Amino acid sequence: MQSEIELYRPQNLAEALTLLADYGPDGTPLAGGTNIVVELRDGHHNCKSLVDLSHLMELRGINQQNGYIVIGGGTTITELIDHPLIGAHAGILREAARLFANPLVRNRATVAGNLVDASPAADTAPPLLALNAEVQLMSQAATRWIRLEDFITGVRKTLLQPGELMFAIRLPVPSDRSAGAYNKVGLRKADAISVLSAAVMIELDDAGLCKQTGIALGAVAPKPFRAYEAEALLFGKVLGPELITEAARLAAEASRPIDDIRGTAAYRKRVVAVTVRRLLTKAVEVLK
Amino acid sequence: MKPQMITLHINGRTHYVALNPNLTLLVALRDLGYTDVKCGCEKGDCGACAVFLNGVAVNSCLVLAWQADEAEILTAAGLGTSEHPHPLQTAFSDAGAIQCGYCTPGMIISAKALLDQKPHPTDAEIRDAISGNLCRCTGYAQIIQAVQSAAEKMDAGGEG
Numbered sequence: 543m544q545s546e547i548e549l550y551r552p553q554n555l556a557e558a559l560t561l562l563a564d565y566g567p568d569g570t571p572l573a574g575g576t577n578i579v580v581e582l583r584d585g586h587h588n589c590k591s592l593v594d595l596s597h598l599m600e601l602r603g604i605n606q607q608n609g610y611i612v613i614g615g616g617t618t619i620t621e622l623i624d625h626p627l628i629g630a631h632a633g634i635l636r637e638a639a640r641l642f643a644n645p646l647v648r649n650r651a652t653v654a655g656n657l658v659d660a661s662p663a664a665d666t667a668p669p670l671l672a673l674n675a676e677v678q679l680m681s682q683a684a685t686r687w688i689r690l691e692d693f694i695t696g697v698r699k700t701l702l703q704p705g706e707l708m709f710a711i712r713l714p715v716p717s718d719r720s721a722g723a724y725n726k727v728g729l730r731k732a733d734a735i736s737v738l739s740a741a742v743m744i745e746l747d748d749a750g751l752c753k754q755t756g757i758a759l760g761a762v763a764p765k766p767f768r769a770y771e772a773e774a775l776l777f778g779k780v781l782g783p784e785l786i787t788e789a790a791r792l793a794a795e796a797s798r799p800i801d802d803i804r805g806t807a808a809y810r811k812r813v814v815a816v817t818v819r820r821l822l823t824k825a826v827e828v829l830k
Numbered sequence: 831m832k833p834q835m836i837t838l839h840i841n842g843r844t845h846y847v848a849l850n851p852n853l854t855l856l857v858a859l860r861d862l863g864y865t866d867v868k869c870g871c872e873k874g875d876c877g878a879c880a881v882f883l884n885g886v887a888v889n890s891c892l893v894l895a896w897q898a899d900e901a902e903i904l905t906a907a908g909l910g911t912s913e914h915p916h917p918l919q920t921a922f923s924d925a926g927a928i929q930c931g932y933c934t935p936g937m938i939i940s941a942k943a944l945l946d947q948k949p950h951p952t953d954a955e956i957r958d959a960i961s962g963n964l965c966r967c968t969g970y971a972q973i974i975q976a977v978q979s980a981a982e983k984m985d986a987g988g989e990g
């Protein structure tokens with residue numbers, strides 16, 4: 543265990559923001575610790591001043607406001623599974639939460655922690671990307687909303703600035719004419735790191751033509767991303783099997799996987815094509 | 831940073847201890863003598879260190895002790911005594927769900943967390959509930975059986 547750390551325990555949001563402002567680049571938010579405490583143990587963590595957000599009630603909770611589902615940054619993965627608003631409007635996020643790690647980790651791990659950690663395999667990212675989520679970054683001086691897509695910039699890189707914390711995540715409530723599907727492919731069923739984490743959302747217009755899609759992939763590129771070429775192909779069309787297969791192929795082409803212990807790049811591309819095809823097919827079935 | 835005094839309420843007893851900020855709850859518990867909380871991987875993979883923290887089952891190796899200041903902690907040993915064991919404790923020993931025993935405290939925490947929410951789980955639900963707990967001895971079948979038989983007993987006896 544790393545020996546020299548400082549740990550501050552603010553009692554409320556204002557105190558937390560003050561501490562983060564004071565410590566600047568040295569200040570690091572600590573939430574569930576499921577990434578940070580492991581890094582401390584391995585001596586990989588180089589930030590000295592941890593600011594513990596795990597008790598801040600201001601960061602908890604899930605609400606519906608002005609057409610958005612708003613998720614507090616400190617919401618745990620377990621809370622995503624249990625909350626009726628997520629079940630009703632963000633089924634793909636619920637499914638990702640259900641397949642995330644294991645119950646002990648899910649009870650501590652937070653949504654903001656997952657997104658700020660910004661691993662290529664962060665499992666909340668694909669469903670949130672497919673749902674057009676934005677993240678709210680807050681410092682003592684200002685608050686800003688950024689599209690999640692822009693927020694994660696590379697392997698464990700984000701737009702979070704020193705002094706900022708992620709206060710909330712929001713997604714527009716999807717229309718009644720939309721449906722989604724999610725799947726995580728791992729090397730085993732439970733508690734696996736993703737070989738692929740894939741989410742799709744489709745919305746049809748009154749004529750049954752594709753009005754909007756979100757196809758998002760994790761663990762097959764330096765960062766979770768939207769497969770826009772595939773989405774563009776589907777726009778304005780009837781989603782039949784051939785079109786879906788072609789879109790799935792484009793999604794696979796857009797992925798940039800690496801060879802690692804969980805699989806080769808070629809295998810991952812193949813899995814993307816098969817998975818995206820199945821997920822699109824499933825979502826179309828739901829809307830029939 | 832200097833050690834700070836924190837308060838831990840463990841299995842109904844209150845402890846005041848001075849600890850460094852980098853210590854995990856797992857280390858704190860074991861140093862206080864709660865050695866039923868096992869140290870396996872110290873990185874969230876094995877679940878041997880599981881405890882209830884304010885009623886929520888967590889890996890104590892992933893929680894810094896200071897984060898647990900003022901918290902109510904319940905360990906597997908706190909669930910029952912040798913004279914009055916918890917139905918899960920009885921069921922684990924009766925079903926042969928304990929071999930070396932290293933995973934048992936964590937298994938029992940995860941099993942209790944499940945039964946608190948779902949008194950009549952399916953085998954699949956039990957498997958999911960213990961998916962963060964590794965057992966290298968039993969092959970899990972007896973553990974699942976033990977949880978089922980504890981569920982039946984708790985239902986019949988209104989215990990737990």
Ligand SMILES: Cc1cc2nc3c(=O)[nH]c(=O)nc-3n(C[C@H](O)[C@H](O)[C@H](O)COP(=O)(O)OP(=O)(O)OC[C@H]3O[C@@H](n4cnc5c(N)ncnc54)[C@H](O)[C@@H]3O)c2cc1C
Nearest residue numbers: 573574575576577578643651652654655656664665708874
């Ligand atoms: C056994 C195990 C299994 C796992 N399985 C999975 C899995 O299946 N899928 C997956 O995606 N991940 C998995 N993880 C990784 C981890 O659990 C997640 O990334 C988790 O969501 C991190 O959240 P946390 O609250 O624990 O973050 P912490 O460890 O507390 O923090 C992680 C990062 O986020 C920052 N941070 C936290 N909260 C905020 C905030 N509000 N504002 C700004 N910055 C913040 C921290 O500074 C740090 O950089 C696993 C981890 C373990 C140990």
Ligand code: FES
Nearest residue numbers: 870871872877891
């Ligand atoms: S020792 Fe905590 S999970 Fe293994």
Ligand code: FES
Nearest residue numbers: 929930965966967
């Ligand atoms: S009984 Fe030995 S690890 Fe489970």
